[in-house]
Amino acid sequence: MIHFFTNRSIVTQLGILIVLLLALWVYGISSMLNQLTEKQLETQAKTIVENAKTHWAWGADYSGIWIKSGTNYAGSYIDRIDAGNGVVFYYKNPARVLKEISDKGIARQNNDSFRMVSLNPSNPENLATGFEADAIKKLSEQLITQKTVGAIYTQDADTFRYVEPVVHTAACLTCHGEPAKAPEGMRRTYGSSNGYYYKEGDVAGAISVTIKFDKWAILSSVINTPLTVLIVFPIIAILAFVYGLSKKISNVATKIGSYQRGQSIGIDAKSIPENTNNEIFILVRAASKLVGIVNGTFSQLSAATRKDTKIDRGNKGE
Numbered sequence: 001m002i003h004f005f006t007n008r009s010i011v012t013q014l015g016i017l018i019v020l021l022l023a024l025w026v027y028g029i030s031s032m033l034n035q036l037t038e039k040q041l042e043t044q045a046k047t048i049v050e051n052a053k054t055h056w057a058w059g060a061d062y063s064g065i066w067i068k069s070g071t072n073y074a075g076s077y078i079d080r081i082d083a084g085n086g087v088v089f090y091y092k093n094p095a096r097v098l099k100e101i102s103d104k105g106i107a108r109q110n111n112d113s114f115r116m117v118s119l120n121p122s123n124p125e126n127l128a129t130g131f132e133a134d135a136i137k138k139l140s141e142q143l144i145t146q147k148t149v150g151a152i153y154t155q156d157a158d159t160f161r162y163v164e165p166v167v168h169t170a171a172c173l174t175c176h177g178e179p180a181k182a183p184e185g186m187r188r189t190y191g192s193s194n195g196y197y198y199k200e201g202d203v204a205g206a207i208s209v210t211i212k213f214d215k216w217a218i219l220s221s222v223i224n225t226p227l228t229v230l231i232v233f234p235i236i237a238i239l240a241f242v243y244g245l246s247k248k249i250s251n252v253a254t255k256i257g258s259y260q261r262g263q264s265i266g267i268d269a270k271s272i273p274e275n276t277n278n279e280i281f282i283l284v285r286a287a288s289k290l291v292g293i294v295n296g297t298f299s300q301l302s303a304a305t306r307k308d309t310k311i312d313r314g315n316k317g318e
């Protein structure tokens with residue numbers, strides 16, 4: 001196999017080498033772009049999670065919110081106060097507020113959306129399934145073994161899914177601790193079976209983010225034309241130079257190899273400067289001198305042979 005490669009012409013060898021280098025370069029660039037896309041999506045998902053946490057914290061600062069509506073209000077709520085004259089105030093806890101914000105984003109069919117999910121949710125609409133459920137289980141195990149939790153994400157051709165855990169604090173246990181201690185409106189709305197018996201520090205569930213993306217749209221926003229030219233053009237220029245140089249060397253070697261006595265090798269060495277540092281020019285000039293020496297030697301041998309033949313003939317004639 002080695003001889004098969006080394007016995008090829010320089011151009012062929014360099015051609016194979018260039019193809020291999022290009023393949024490695026394409027693979028490296030592809031890997032880099034995939035990592036860049038993933039990092040961009042992860043950053044976007046983290047931003048969505050932080051926004052969700054901000055809304056959650058805002059609602060938690062006021063222990064939820066009360067909204068004013070009429071007696072025919074069809075939305076979900078935890079409790080209500082009838083103020084009379086057709087005015088009713090409806091209470092939504094922080095989880096309910098965040099649920100409605102996430103539902104609004106999903107309904108608008110945005111490319112990115114989030115939702116609160118859990119393996120033991122009070123609201124059955126928040127039940128984690130598939131990737132979300134597997135991620136929460138892994139995060140719960142991670143919390144037990146490492147005392148810390150991170151995030152888990154997955155990506156396919158056009159969808160990025162990111163799950164970041166939500167850990168119960170002492171304030172969360174007001175609704176999610178012992179059912180008997182939960183607000184009456186909480187038990188009336190969601191019952192007393194699910195979403196309870198948590199302890200402070202437990203993984204309550206997660207904020208699950210889904211991002212629909214176009215890989216090339218993301219990359220085009222990160223890699224602009226000048227940067228592409230800066231990366232690609234020097235590589236193409238180097239490869240073209242190396243190929244052209246190898247072609248010249250191959251041509252010189254072919255001409256020298258095809259030399260026959262008395263024939264020109266087709267190389268003009270007279271135009272080459274004496275002080276050149278170009279290795280190809282030096283090789284051409286040396287080859288031309290060698291051919292001249294060989295031709296001169298053959299001429300001398302031929303002359304000597306003709307002289308000896310004449311002497312032999314003269315001696316025979318005597």
